[in-house]
Amino acid sequence: MAVIGETVRVVGYRLAGAVVLPADTSDAARAAWARLGDDVAVVILTPQAAEALSEKAGERLTVVMTP
Secondary structure (H helix, E strand, C coil): CEEEECHHHHHHHHHHCCEEEECCCHHHHHHHHHCCCCCCCEEEECHHHHHHCCCCHHHCEEEECCC
16 A cells, blocks of 8 residues: 655555655656555545546556545
8 A cells, every 4th residue: 555645644654554655746746656566556645646646546546535
């Protein structure tokens, strides 16, 4: 499991064992997505990251956090 989004919203997921990829901009979110390993089956996205990744999000099982 990986989590992509604004730093303040995603850092706590490390405590649950998730791979945390802070991305405070749309470009950073796209770069984080590109770095995902093949072993990542589920990606949790903040709404901002989901918007930036709208075209790619269907490539994996994704969950979008509530605003």
